[in-house]
Amino acid sequence: MSWRQARTAHVTMTFDPEGLTPTQREGDACVAxxxxxxxxxxxxxxxxxxxxxxxxxxxxxxxxxQQDDTHSLPWRVAFS
Incomplete structure (x- = not known):
């Protein structure tokens, strides 16, 4: 799983809406x-x-x- 700057997963998980409140389903409350x-x-x-x-x-x-740094390139290589 790769990470973007905003700490969001590039591949996201799919949740079952049945156990969530309407506020959670609308994105106005934490899902957990x-x-x-x-x-x-x-x-x-x-x-x-x-x-x-x-x-x-x-x-x-x-x-x-957790982010796995073993596959990331050094900053100078990735952005040169």
Missing amino acids: CHKKWPRPRIRIGRLPDDTTLFACPECADALLP
């Missing part, structure tokens, strides 16, 4: 802890209808796998 403020900003996955789901930073760290 239900926190509404500050509004979650990290894209964590999608619903089957392609609606984007968000998580707070604490939950995103727990839900997303």
